[in-house]
Each structure stands twice: as structure tokens, then as C-alpha cells.
Amino acid sequence: MKPNIAKGTRDFTPAVMAKRNYIFNVIRDVFHRYGFKQIETPSIEQLSTLMGKYGEEGDKLLFKILNSGDFAANLTDEQLLERNSIKLTNKICEKGLRYDLTVPFARFVVMHREEIAFPFKRFQMQPVWRADRPQKGRYREFYQCDADVVGSNSLLYEAELIEMIDDAFTRFGIRVEIKLNNRKILSGISEIIGEADKITDITVAIDKLEKIGLDGVTAELKTKGISDEAIDKLQPILNLTGNNHEKLNTLKTVLAESEIGLKGIAELEEVLSYVETANLHNSVAIDLTLARGLNYYTGAILEVKALDVAIGSISGGGRYDNLTGIFGLEGVSGVGFSFGADRIYDVLEQLNLFPAETLEGVAVMFAAFDAAGIAYCLPWLRALRSKGIAAEIYPEPAKMKKQMNYANATNVRFVAIAGDNEMLSNTVMLKEMSTGTQEALTLEQLLSRF
């Protein structure tokens, strides 16, 4: 039998895993430093927890788990012969795989609310599953790395997320632009032009400004049924230019009559006032076309774009006011952010930014050529390991070439050779693999080298 891997899933070899761990370690370290605490939720959730939370399309993309045991026993002839897959699923599946980390987190907060100290700063790094059609860069199993704060309206947290983003990408060496918007400003715009349901059309059109020009955008807005009067009012927004404060000043004029719009502007001003004192390495830019998860976010909307690679958004987030409401706990505001580990991997790979150490194998591999040689090496090997140095021994007295091939293939840094001469003189010959230089060392000398 020739084995196969499930469509849209991946094996991670040691080399890829080492790179992935580098990414996870940087992100985890940033999360820790900012006071976020790790939780984990089960991969398997009740379908009642998941269904209806991701739209109709999301319901289809959930992986459902067949009930154990005799699941078909109690189905009626009618239910069976109808062959209605959706109805049947409800009868034979009670559980599904996590689709994201946000809904399970909301469930977690509601179920553990008595144990949690609010504001609750949590991070979570776990895989999620979606039955999407697999394609380049899109997988059916992938990791999300989320940080959220729930139980506080403080806009300090928006600023803190931006600082974390800046911190992480600076450490990765990836230059980014951090884009910032506010759902309340978008609501204000639709309020002002009297087209509350056209917000998506408007942001989609604005987004095309660079491509199709002002006339093109105006034409597109007309085809969407937006009135000439409304389009007139939109002009200053379509033409929004200048630095963040200039943009906000323009918006203040346009949205002067919209309470919610002004609230959004004030929020952005407060967030900017915090981050402007933070000496960020990357720029923060207000971008009204940013509307990810429109129905979900209620305040800040955040997105990160890599500057040196054409890859789209590599991370994003925002504020939501009623995450836990779906599970009966109202009034818990939250703000959160998700690092896109797979996209970050691709960017680091393309820009050749993974640190060289990431791929290093053990520090020392011992090579011996008979049983006596192996016995000779064992105390040396153990001495290194007990000092915390990664070390191994080639497990048989094989020919030098074979042992060196293994050392090369596993990126060993140094090979410690124990031939007859070395054993006689109580030394090993330490060969640095990257340079080929050799040096005879006593155990004491070897230990002091690492």
C-alpha cells in the first residue's frame, strides 16, 4: 500500500519545522513580553458552538465528525431516502473541528468567566481546519496565532497591539505598513450619505481608486445605485490624502453631522496619540478601504502589509464589542489580532530572512571506528549533554565517509573524531564542518569551547 497525505494538509520536515518554530518563538516571546497569557481550547467543539458563526459558507467549510457507534440506527426511512446531506449531517454529527480561534475563545470566556481576571489578555497558537478547496498558500489545516484582550474598552490596547506588531515584524526583519481604520467612521460615512447598506460597495470602490481612477470609481458607485448627491458628498473621502492627521481633519468636516463618525475619529486620534510616542520602526497609516470582517468589528480595524513582497495582508485584527454575546454574555468588549504564520513564513523565505542558526543541527557529533572508540566517546558525549549542549554519536563504527555524509545532511556544526591516535592521547579531533578546520582537544578543552 502506497501511503498518501490528505488533500490540503502538510507534513513538516525538520528543516521546515525549525523555521516554523523560529516564527512561533518570536511571536510567543512578544506576546509574553506584553503580558498576554497562553490558553488552549480543544480541537473538537460541539457543532452547536460552531454552526452559524461563520456565515452559510463557513457552515459548509466546517469539518464535521461522525458520531461514534451505531449512528445510522435511529434514522427513519424518510430521512435516509431524502438524501439531504445538510439535514443528515445534523442527525449523524454532533461535533466539528475548530474553524478559528475566536469563537472557541468566546466560549472559553463565557464558561470560565468566574475564574478569569478582567481585562483578560490571552494568546492562543493552535491549528484550525477549513474544508476549503486547497490552492497555493491555502491549506485545510493551518496555525493561527491570536492575541486578544477582553473586558476593557481602553484604547491603550489598540496601541499595544500596534506596538506588538511593530515589535514582532522588526524582529523578523520584515518591513511593513500597519494600516488602521475604524468601523465607526465607515458607519458615519454611510450615515452621512444616507446609504447605510452600501458600505461594502463604497469601500470596494474606494479600494480601486489607484487602479481605475476617480472617474472609474464614480462610475462604479453609480452602477451600485448610489445617488449623485451621495457621490458628491463622498468626493473628499475618495480624494483623502495627506498624513494621518490631515486625513482625520478632512474626515471631521465630512462627518461633522455624524455622531458615530466623530466617535470613530476621536478613537483613532487617541490610538495615534499613544503610538506616536512609541518610536515605532514601521509606519501606521489610516486607510478607509480597510474593512475586513465588517460585520464583526465595531471599532478599530487593523491590517499589516509587507512592503517588500507582493503578498497581501500578512496579519490583521480589530475591536469587537459583543464577541461573547452569541453565548449569552453581553457587554464584553474585546480587541484582538492574529499573526498569519504561513504568510510570514513565505515572506521570510522569499526575502531570505531566516537566521542561519535556525537550521543548525547538533553542536557536536562524535565519530568512532570500533566498539572501543564508541565506548571512549560516551563520557565525552554525556559531558557535553549535561552542560546543555546538543550532541550525538554516530551509532555504529561505520566508514568515515558515511559518518561525514550523515553529519553534513543533518547540519552538524562540529564532528569530534575519535580514532586510535586520539584515544592514545586522550583527545578528540574536532572538525568544524563549515570551514573544515581541525584541532585536537582534551575533554576539558572541548567543554570550554561550548
Added chain:
Amino acid sequence: MKPNIAKGTRDFTPAVMAKRNYIFNVIRDVFHRYGFKQIETPSIEQLSTLMGKYGEEGDKLLFKILNSGDFAANLTDEQLLERNSIKLTNKICEKGLRYDLTVPFARFVVMHREEIAFPFKRFQMQPVWRADRPQKGRYREFYQCDADVVGSNSLLYEAELIEMIDDAFTRFGIRVEIKLNNRKILSGISEIIGEADKITDITVAIDKLEKIGLDGVTAELKTKGISDEAIDKLQPILNLTGNNHEKLNTLKTVLAESEIGLKGIAELEEVLSYVETANLHNSVAIDLTLARGLNYYTGAILEVKALDVAIGSISGGGRYDNLTGIFGLEGVSGVGFSFGADRIYDVLEQLNLFPAETLEGVAVMFAAFDAAGIAYCLPWLRALRSKGIAAEIYPEPAKMKKQMNYANATNVRFVAIAGDNEMLSNTVMLKEMSTGTQEALTLEQLLSRF
């Protein structure tokens, strides 16, 4: 809607997660130090990869994933109305959740054999899923932490695994006994007494020696249909006492006529010769009753028992000669070991062995009482973070009591208070939460404290 968690699964709160991470970090560090390299395989595997690998019971315990889309469309009336859940499963499910890490690892080795340098030392720390009836200490989702070497027959690796076990449990502070057996000795015993199929009955009976005595064991063996002559031959084995070498000497006499039995003894002697020079902190004891995964292991069998807690085996492993044979790659011998993270957690908890640092929150939380105080604290906060110190600020100018409650609940080590006096004197009042002592510090003094 009141949310629920799926039966047999768990949420891990920050406090529990911190303890779990402590365990995973120790194990991961030991694996690294011994030259094992991490891989990951997908949670979802083809059912064809998983079915038939864990026995009939295992097939039932696999979580199966319903095919996406219109899975019922092509089922015939007959197939539907038969209501045969097993047959229907084959028609409507192609994928399942990983049941252990071993079978996916075998698949991995076969699929990646051209890229792998053998001997391949891999470790893997990932969850597995089993539709077991949940009970105390048994979950439907749990982590396995496996290290295996494939592609070498060298018994050095058996010794290396034993050293790793000793290393890890020494660091945990858990006193253990490492039990050692060899499948070939068990085969030799059944060969000698002419009852090849009775090995399980014999080991089960020997295992009861302490409880029911020699006469009881003899009686039980008789009821299993083992001849008087065979029971006579078994006497020296039932009475096996002394240190490891005394036991092996007795076995040499009993198994003198069994080639495979003598091979097993020679293997154990070689493994012991390596570990006897290693100055282990824990004892290694030959135990013939050890027969875990009898059909699976072909050489060494290993198990770890905690000495100070009655909890059964907390880790185990052994050598298998044909793991990848099921996927068409013959002749790849391997030896591996799995740390039982959940059991280790329970032992550490019962013996109160988790290090105190495990539960510590951020090093410093800043407390301010108005907007000016918050603005005053931000540069201090950022200075600590950029030094790698975990720090946060209470996000609103709340009353002291509320802020202190949060600090206590999240195990903050120090609270840095910025009231009017502190702002005037360019200091913060640093309060150590465990002692209550306070000290006014400048930014420079604060940074040098950490």
C-alpha cells in the same frame, strides 16, 4: 445559548497552560540535547492510512470526518436502508483524526525517505484523538511526546532513550524506576515451553506473583491450559530474583536452547553495558512482566514507573523492526519512546513539584490614576519591554484596590505605582507583591533591577 465543551475534551486556562508548557519545554529540551529533530504531521489523515493499524477496537475509536459536500447523493436505497454504520462510514468518510503519532510517523518516513538522512532521529509533540469513553485521567484529545530513531539497529539508541528518560525525570524531580524487557526473551520463553501462543497468559500470570504468590500463579497457568511440564520449566523465571545480571544469568540457563531467547539476553546485556557507565540518577530494572504492545515490539521494551505516586506507567516505548512495512518500505528498524505528558502533569501536581516561576505573571505592572499618569508610565513600560522584561499597564485610571486585585489575580511580581508624588520626582514606587516592600526608583534604577 449556553455553551458547552465536547465530552472528554479540555480547556487549558493560563495557569494550567503554564504548567503544561513547563513539561513540554523540559521534554523538548531533552530531545534537542540528544539530537532529535522535530517534525509535525497533519491532524487529519486518510482513513486508509489509519484503519487496521490499531486492531478492531482501534478502528472503532478513530474519529472519522464526514466527507464535504453532498456526501449522501450517490448512496443506493439499499446501502441507506441497511443502516449498517460501519459500511456507511466507508462510503461517507475518507478522512480521520490521528490516533497516535507512530502510524503517521511511519507514513512520513515512507513518503519522505528520499529527503531523510538515516538514522533519522525525530521527535513529535502533538495531540491525538480517541473516541474512548471519557473517565478520570482519560481524555478524547491528549498530547503525545514521542522520540524515535529509525534506520539503525544500533542498541546505543536503546541506551540513549534510557538516558533521556533519566535526564527528563531527574529534571522534573520525579523519582522513577525504568523497567526493561526484551520481546525476544519472551519469544524464547514460549519457544522453550512449547507454548508459542501463551506468552500473554504467562506474562499476565507472572505479573500477579506479588499478589497471589507462587502457588496462585501456578494454578492460574494451569487454568490457561499450560502443561505441568511447561510450568516446571517456568519455575526459575517465576522466581526470578537478584540484580539485573543475576537475572540474566538465570535466564541464560533457562533459555540455553533458544536462539532467539539468547539473542534477547545479549541485547539486554549490551544495553545495560552502555547505561551502567552513564551514572543514571534512577534505577534500571529487568522486568519480564513488561509486555506492552506485544505484537508491535520486536526487541527492547521500556516502561517508566513513578516511585512516589501510585499511578501506573507514566511513559514507555521499545524497538520495532518493521514499522514502515505496512506502507511498503521493509527493513527499517526503529526504537522509540513516548512521554506521557498528562500523567507527568498529575505526578508533578500530586508531589507539588512544579517550579514556582511557572506560575509567575509579568515582572512589572504599572498603575496610574489619571490620563497624565498613564502617559507618564508608557515610556517606562516600553523601556522594560524592549529589554525583554514582561510588563503591562493597567489600562484605565481605576482605583488602587481594583488595580491591585488585578495584579494579585494575575500573579504580577511587582507593581510600579505612578501617583502625583512619583511623577513630580521622576520615579515610580515599586511594590514587591510577595513581600509588600516598597521602594521609590528612577527609570535607570528600575531597569537595572531586572
